[in-house]
Amino acid sequence: MVDCHCARVVFTAFERASQSTQCTHFHNGTDATILTSTAELEPQSFRYLLVLDFEAVCDEVTRPKPQEIIEFPTVVLDTTTLEIVGSFHKYVRPVSHPILTPFCTTLTGITQDMVSGQATFQEVFDEHLAWIQSFWKSLPPAANADADAASTASSSIPSEAPTWAFVTCGDWDLNRALPDQLAALGKKSPAPYRQWINIKKEFAVKYGVSPPGMTAMLDMLRLDLVGRHHSGIDDCRNIAAVAKEMLRDGHVFEITGTRGESKGSKASC
Numbered sequence: 001m002v003d004c005h006c007a008r009v010v011f012t013a014f015e016r017a018s019q020s021t022q023c024t025h026f027h028n029g030t031d032a033t034i035l036t037s038t039a040e041l042e043p044q045s046f047r048y049l050l051v052l053d054f055e056a057v058c059d060e061v062t063r064p065k066p067q068e069i070i071e072f073p074t075v076v077l078d079t080t081t082l083e084i085v086g087s088f089h090k091y092v093r094p095v096s097h098p099i100l101t102p103f104c105t106t107l108t109g110i111t112q113d114m115v116s117g118q119a120t121f122q123e124v125f126d127e128h129l130a131w132i133q134s135f136w137k138s139l140p141p142a143a144n145a146d147a148d149a150a151s152t153a154s155s156s157i158p159s160e161a162p163t164w165a166f167v168t169c170g171d172w173d174l175n176r177a178l179p180d181q182l183a184a185l186g187k188k189s190p191a192p193y194r195q196w197i198n199i200k201k202e203f204a205v206k207y208g209v210s211p212p213g214m215t216a217m218l219d220m221l222r223l224d225l226v227g228r229h230h231s232g233i234d235d236c237r238n239i240a241a242v243a244k245e246m247l248r249d250g251h252v253f254e255i256t257g258t259r260g261e262s263k264g265s266k267a268s269c
Helices: 016-021 100-109 119-137 173-185 199-208 214-220 232-248
Strands: 009-013 032-035 048-052 071-077 086-090 164-168 195-198
Touching: 016 119, 048 232, 071 100, 071 119, 071 173, 071 232, 086 119, 086 232, 164 173, 164 232, 173 195, 195 199, 199 214, 214 232
Parallel strands: 048 164, 164 195
Antiparallel strands: 009 032, 048 071, 071 086
16 A cells, blocks of 8 residues: 555455455456545535543453443544544443453453553543534534534434434444343433444445455454454454544444344454
């Protein structure tokens, strides 16, 4: 992949895919597409993509119940500039399983000291809702026209806002992890958290290759892994990098999942 100030060459023959499937062409049969500026990006359904990737308590043998979220990160990608324009990152103190297993620390890099003394999930979730509301109100009027539609913290985020959507690597985060955590508290997911873009499904639509996870997408796009895999905030940044490449490649992101329609979700990214 070659970058310069005036042009970008995006190689579209994925080496791994071509070795296994002999598929050597994407983008209507061309081997590379030259994009000269963000002005050439396709119009998008969503101005902002909110990339979210939870980390949760885990064990090598048995999945804890409830599988409490211990890292709650989000980064905001502007689809018109390809810039990261906002972020949210909190570690969460688990209550039902307060002591992390060695397996969990090895997998995620999250140590006991990083979660002990932190806010509980309910507190962090309320902070996330408030952060989204605050972020939206800081945008120009054209971008947050629906932001004043309701009064409470959970409903003040527009439930059908046309300007943003969550992006996840799989369906687990918003179809299982968040609803299960809220259900343990006797609550349901607010409307904005009930639909999302599964980037793995969109990747398959764009390139005709179904990636098993985030690192496979990075490899196929010849992008370096930044940070640590299974660090929630690092995963968000890497998923955003994949989304940027797809945007440069002319992909238009659409909602792929809604709560109750994506079955058998697994935490695999």
